Amino acid sequence: MRNITVAHSPDADDIFMYYAIKFGWVSAPDTNFQNIALDIETLNQKALNNIYDICAISFALYPKIRDEYALLRTAVSFGEGYGPxxxxxxxxxxxxxxxxxxxxxxxxxxxxxxxxxxxxxxxxxxxxxxxxxxxxxxxxxxxxxxxxxxxxxxxxxxxxxxxxxxxxxxKEDLPLPLGGMAIRRSIPLNQAIQYEALLTKAVQVAHDNQKLLSKMLLQRGLIRVDAQTLETYLSLYANAKSISMDEAQLSAVDKLFAIGYDHGFYDAKITARDLMIPTEYESIRNS
CATH class of the missing domain: 3.40.190.10 (Periplasmic binding protein-like II)
Known part of the structure; x- marks a missing residue:
């Protein structure tokens, strides 16, 4: 049995997107997922030190951990007309x-x-x-x-x-990249592909069963807000566009990285697509 740490923040959208795994609605054979909930900056610091296998991060951090972590496509939060x-x-x-x-x-x-x-x-x-x-x-x-x-x-x-x-x-019509997930590059590629697929399924299942999952989280005191606020918050940050990044979201992440590089915050100009798990490997391997 492999033990894989999944670290996320204690805010409502991260908990919502992870708990389909915690409640056993989605699982992987021979793998035990251990979740850790910490505030986002603590998670960023942990990622800088390569602590967790899978870790929620601020998108702005990613260029600084690109050698140790691949960027995942799922469990993402973007602002569209809103944000901090x-x-x-x-x-x-x-x-x-x-x-x-x-x-x-x-x-x-x-x-x-x-x-x-x-x-x-x-x-x-x-x-x-x-x-x-x-x-x-x-x-x-x-x-x-x-x-x-x-x-x-x-x-x-x-x-x-x-x-x-x-x-x-x-200067473009793109959503605001806020939070994403990253996975350790030291994890074997076939396992990393499996874990990304599992997390994607968990976010999909959570979205498809929002009312039931929200009720369970509220009953267990796992959420800091009331039911109405939770519904509003999830509509902003844990919605259908959180399941897997689309082209506009990927372009927005690239734009964020470019802005950071142009203002001297990063040592290289990178693109998200080049630093994600090559999911095509699975179909090539099985062909």
Whole structure:
């Protein structure tokens, strides 16, 4: 029996997409999947240190781990007309060197933010602590992610949508790449193909059984939000387009990598398609 670690964040979309495996609806012979739930920046740091077999990551991190991990096509989250929000106290004017709380150095929102606000003073916090840090005046502003974008304190307001930042930098009609999954290159290729197919099936099954799975997650206290908020959040970040990346999503990931390279954040300009598992190997091997 092979033991494979699958690390994901504790936010609603990641849990939703993984739990078809946890509940035994989808499984692989001779493989035991062990899940670990950690905040996204902790996962990014773990991936930098090659800790887990399969790991949720921010897309912005991937160029830095490309030698150790292949990018998976499934369990992805994109924004389309929405995304992280830069918030501040109402009627507060942000100065050039304003202090801001971000959810992690290697997150996609941090990459975009640092490009458009190069003079801001950044502190990194767990994403669950950012709203309170702004309310208490510990920081001038903060970038909200995950389900925090749906409901925040009435004394706060949106300074800027990172979706708008993305469109300004991207200059194309492409979705905003936020989170994806990566798999260790040290895993034998035939197994890696099998695991990607299994994860894809798990996301498909979760999507096809959304009401039942959501009810089970809520009953077990595995989700931080109520049923209505969960439904809204899943429609944004764990939907039919999360099952397997389409051409527009792949192009968006490539564009993100290009933007990061052009602004000096990466050491090479890469494309997602060249760094994924070659699934065609399976059909060639069996032909």
């Amino acid at each position: 929000k830069l918030i501040k106290q109402k009627n507060k004017t942000l100065k050039r060197h304003f202090k801001v709380a971000l959810s992690g150095e290697h997150t996609t929102n941090a990459l975009l933010f640092r490009i458009v606000y190069p003079d801001a003073k950044i502190v990194y916090k767990n994403f669950l602590e950012i709203e309170d840090a702004v309310i208490q005046g510990e920081v001038d502003a903060g970038v909200l992610i995950h389900e925090s974008i749906l409901d925040f304190d009435e004394n706060l307001e949106v300074e800027r949508e990172l979706w708008d930042v993305w469109r300004e930098l991207c």
